[in-house]
Amino acid sequence: MPISVRYHFTQRFSVSAQVAFDWCTDFDSRDHILMGDKKAERQINFFADGVVILRDSFHNVAETIEKQKLVLLFPSKYKWTSTHLEGPNKHSQFLYQITPHGKGASILTFTALHIEYDEKADAKLLAERLCEEDACAWKLLAAAMAEDEKHIGAN
Numbered sequence: 592m593p594i595s596v597r598y599h600f601t602q603r604f605s606v607s608a609q610v611a612f613d614w615c616t617d618f619d620s621r622d623h624i625l626m627g628d629k630k631a632e633r634q635i636n637f638f639a640d641g642v643v644i645l646r647d648s649f650h651n652v653a654e655t656i657e658k659q660k661l662v663l664l665f666p667s668k669y670k671w672t673s674t675h676l677e678g679p680n681k682h683s684q685f686l687y688q689i690t691p692h693g694k695g696a697s698i699l700t701f702t703a704l705h706i707e708y709d710e711k712a713d714a715k716l717l718a719e720r721l722c723e724e725d726a727c728a729w730k731l732l733a734a735a736m737a738e739d740e741k742h743i744g745a746n
Contacts, residue, residue, distance in 0.1 A: 593682075596705040596714050598722040601698050602729040605737045608689045608697040612669040614736045615687065615699075618645060618662075641665070645673075669697075675706075682706045699729065 604611045618635050634646040643662040648655055658678030664671045669689040675681050686702040705721055707714070 592710060594707040594710065594712055594714050594717075596707050596712075596718045596721065597703065598705075598718040598725075599700065599702040600722055600726045600729075601700050602726065602733055603692065604689070604697045604699060604733050605695070606697065606740045607695055608669045608691040610740060611689050611697045611699065611736065612666065614739065615689070615732075616662075616664055616666075616671055618643060644676075647678075679708070680706060681708075699733075701725065701729065 606614070618633070630650040632648045632650075636644040636646070638644050641664045643664065645658075645660045645662060647658045647660070649658075656679060658680070659676045661674045661676055662671055663674075671687050673685045673687070675683045683706045684704045686700075688700045688702075689697050690700070692698045703721065703725065705717070707717060
């Protein structure tokens, strides 16, 4: 039986909630480059109003890993969900909520429900590792977002 692993964290952004939401839900494949995966590919299907299907392919020496995600957007609340439909984390769901935090800043609250199919995995250790990895990834994204906003604001 799969293991349910839950964790959460927050990340501060140095941009407004609207700018952060727009940047985070752009879904271009540049996100993978920021994470160090230059070979990753993304297909974006704007399925219906507020519904996006993302198909990501990650290539390494041994294999290609494909993930398909259903993303539901709630722009007026600066919120979205991402549910894995296919791939190694099938049925995992991630919740994202951005809230304003003073003038020109915002906070992302990230909540994860990771489904682990290795029944021998230690859920507590896995939650700690995944939380640390995801929080580090969002630190990189926050820095890239701030840099993008600095260049856009200069134009």
